[in-house]
Amino acid sequence: MREWTLRRMRPFLHLGSSHLTSAGEAMSTKPRRSIRLVRHPKIDGVGVCCLTMERERAFYTFVEIPCEIGGRGFAVHKLGMGTLYHVRIGAVEDTSCECLGFLRHGTCRHVLGLQALVQGEKL
Ligand SMILES: [Zn+2]
16 A cells, blocks of 8 residues: 555554664665544444554444443454454553454554554544
């Protein structure tokens, strides 16, 4: 995807920390992960976002659900797939997801994506 294409669309939010060289300068390479809010949940509670990882792009629907154990809770569903994940974002201790990526690495695309949308004041 060309850079100018990204600028003409809604801005992508980059996930995770920025890529820095050992000298602390930003590298000129494109970000490897990004998220874009396609449909805002304020319309009817259902949001849609587009997650891009490397060359893979996937759309997710999400609904915020009440969370009484800390953080904000979301039910996240990848379009075209049957798996529904319950995701919590917030402080580190209030972060969780049911996917294998989170179980293995302690973070995942769902957590990073929703956090990026919240930090970008999209949600
Ligand atoms: Zn996950």
